[in-house]
Amino acid sequence: MDITFLLDNLRAVSNDELRESLRKQKLTISNRKFATAFQCVASSHDLNRNDIDFKGPKTVPPKVIKGGRFRASVIFMMFSTLCYMRSEHLERGLDDVNEGDPLRPFRDIYRAGSTRKSEDTLVQHIRNSLAHGSFELGVLPQITFTDREWKETVSVDQILELCEHVHRLYHEAFEEAIPRPPHWGKYGNGQS
Numbered sequence: 001m002d003i004t005f006l007l008d009n010l011r012a013v014s015n016d017e018l019r020e021s022l023r024k025q026k027l028t029i030s031n032r033k034f035a036t037a038f039q040c041v042a043s044s045h046d047l048n049r050n051d052i053d054f055k056g057p058k059t060v061p062p063k064v065i066k067g068g069r070f071r072a073s074v075i076f077m078m079f080s081t082l083c084y085m086r087s088e089h090l091e092r093g094l095d096d097v098n099e100g101d102p103l104r105p106f107r108d109i110y111r112a113g114s115t116r117k118s119e120d121t122l123v124q125h126i127r128n129s130l131a132h133g134s135f136e137l138g139v140l141p142q143i144t145f146t147d148r149e150w151k152e153t154v155s156v157d158q159i160l161e162l163c164e165h166v167h168r169l170y171h172e173a174f175e176e177a178i179p180r181p182p183h184w185g186k187y188g189n190g191q192s
Contacts, residue, residue, distance in 0.1 A: 001113070001122065001152050001153070001154055002155075002158070003109070003112065003122075003154065003158050003162065004158070006105065006108055006109045006112055007109075007158060007161050007162065007165070009104075009105035009108065009109075010105045010106065010109060010161075010165040010187075011186075011187055011188075012105070012187075012188065013102045013103075013105055013106075013187065013188055014102075014187055014188020014189070015168065015172060015180055015184055015185075015187055015188065016188070017102040017188060018102055018103070018106075018168065018169065018172045019172040019177075020102070021097075021101055021102040021103045022103065022169075022172055022173045025093060025097065025103065026093075027089070027090055027093040027094075027103075027173055028173055028174070028175045029087060029089070029090060029170065029173050029174060029175070030174075030175055031174050031175060031176055031178070034085060034170055034174075036084075037080055037081075037084050037085045037170070038167075038171075040076065040079075040080035040084060041077065041080050041081065041167055043076065044073050044076040044077040044080060045073070045077075047069050047070075047072050047073035047076065048069060048070055048073035054069055056068075070141075071137050074137060074141075074143070074156055074159070074160065075130075075135075075137070077160060077163050078126065078130060078159060078163060079130050080163075081163040081166045081167055082123060082126055082127050082130065082162075082163065082166065083127050083130055083131060085166065085167070085170050086127065087170070087173075090169070090170070090173055091110055094106055094107035094110055095107065106165070106169050109122075109123070109162065109165070110123055113125065113152075120147070120150070122152070123162075125145060125147040125150050125152065126145050126147075126154075126159075128147040128148075129145035129146055129147045130145075133145065133146050133147040133148070134146045137156070138153075140155070140156075141155070141156040142154065142155050142156060143155075143156060143159055168184060168187070
């Protein structure tokens with residue numbers, strides 16, 4: 001599945017627009033609820049940093065360790081963002097967002113893959129695949145998710161960007177304003 005169009009729409013929403021719309025819709029969450037999640041997201045980034053030296057047994061080649069770190073980083077990021085950071089309050093609150101509202105692209109990505117309200121969405125299938133289905137991180141790199149009879153392949157770059165936008169949504173939904181990561185400044189400026 002190619003979610004480029006949905007990601008383009010998410011990139012177009014600035015952090016300030018996102019925060020303001022969440023306030024208007026009364027979709028806020030407490031800082032305490034997701035403190036652990038943000039620590040997990042930071043750890044996921046650390047797993048993939050080249051300036052942190054992770055060593056394995058001398059019999060394991062460095063290339064294998066690097067590949068394992070990358071896989072662990074991707075899987076931990078997906079689990080932290082799409083499973084652990086799940087908020088029924090926030091996700092269901094997006095259901096009735098009007099066309100043109102800065103939250104609409106977030107609602108659209110959460111509803112991607114379903115044509116009826118009762119069907120599982122792409123995000124729900126990914127969560128199910130991570131929790132009790134199966135997933136395989138391929139060579140290209142891409143991830144194939146399997147949830148019962150449902151099977152879908154998504155590029156790692158796209159799934160990580162989806163996680164980044166979910167992370168951004170929850171960050172802006174916090175009751176208190178907290179500093180944003182500097183790289184989020186690219187959102188809402190027509191850049192990708």
